[in-house]
Amino acid sequence: MAPIGKIHSYPNNPRVAKALIAAKYNGVEVEVVPVEMGKSNKTPEFLKKFPLGKVPAFEANDGFTLYESNAIAFYVAAYKQGTQLLGATPKESAQIQQWIGVADNELAPAAATWLFPILGWMPNNEQNTNKAKEDVKKTLAVLNQHLLNHTYLVGEVITLADITVVSALLNFYRMVFDAPFRAAFKNVNRWFLTCVNQPEFKDVLGEVALAEKAQVAGAYKPATPAPAAAAAPAKKEAAPKKEAASKKEAAPKKEAPKKKDDDEEEEESYADEKPKAKNPLDLLPKSDFNLEEWKRFYSNNDTRPTACNWFWDKFDPAGFSLYRLDYKYNSELTLTFMSSNLVGGVYHRLEAARKYAFGSLAVLGEDHKNSIAGYFVYRGDGIPAEVQDTPDFESWTFTRCDPSDAATRELFNAYIAWDEVIEGKKFADAKVFK
């Protein structure tokens, strides 16, 4: 099927997801053309068609152009005659507009205030963040009440209202709505999980992993790349761990009736998954060094000397690569606990790489004078795509190490054993990715 047009945007933009999900429901295709933010959206050619220079920006095959993501989503939603997406009556259509307004005016501004500092796109302002949290809770309470007696936001089927509000909530659920936060909004959780587990949503969003621990803003580092990864990578996202969502938040099957046993629903929701393409790292020749076994051994034994000896005894340099990581913006780090939070955020966004990586990053030094470094072992020859695709990748220097070098081995040991002094600096904190 030929695409009906192109959307220009950076990858994984939740504003684009609205049109892409609508396209799935309507059985049409839309091509996404990647934009290098600040460059390709500022050329005279782009500005001629899209004078605000913003993305998403849509161009139909016949030259028709549109900007503003809701307008683009509407165009795609209206593309099929008799679509379910725009309501069955004028009242329903108006209600859909109401929820689109809620997403834009109540959720989007709060997302910017609360989530952008976590993504490193702007400094955190505690007072504003707290206000944003309260605003979001207010909106969620309204949604929760509405969804007590409604399966979907408008009418009895998924409409553009659900698509739009789910897209606006996506990064909240992925980054900051942890289980204690979610507990107060059970109806919203049920509806959200129902939606994101529909094949039309899943095709666009991949698995949506709910936040296990709310991310918090770390030190502000202006050099963070532009919003190229506003959302966690769609297709590559790790399948949510079952315990990540409480049993009550189970995702029913497609268009499932509302009242069903929750446990039953949880089992069913993930049984719907389509087979995924094999990761090339899973096709590598089998190695005697088993990363999962190593992670268990490391967790269950003294690091020095037992785990260290085990590691170097079994490490397979043909099947795994060893890297040293150094944070590029050490001079911008402030309090050590914030540096440690920064590492926590990095690990959270690295979820998709968990199966292929083990590492330890340590914060060394003291408040206002600290640095972060460590070592990672990756499956395969080089840095896995799952690592390179994270928004943090550019913030680190990766140096490939020779695992046969005695000094390297000793440093690796120090970083995984959390020695009191490492490379002449006082150990402050560390986190292991396993």
Ligand SMILES: N[C@@H](CCC(=O)N[C@@H](CS)C(=O)NCC(=O)O)C(=O)O
């Ligand atoms: N209300 C617009 C917002 C568009 C927008 O702000 N896009 C940002 C990226 S998320 C952008 O392109 N910024 C580039 C710029 O302002 O130069 C929509 O929903 O499409």
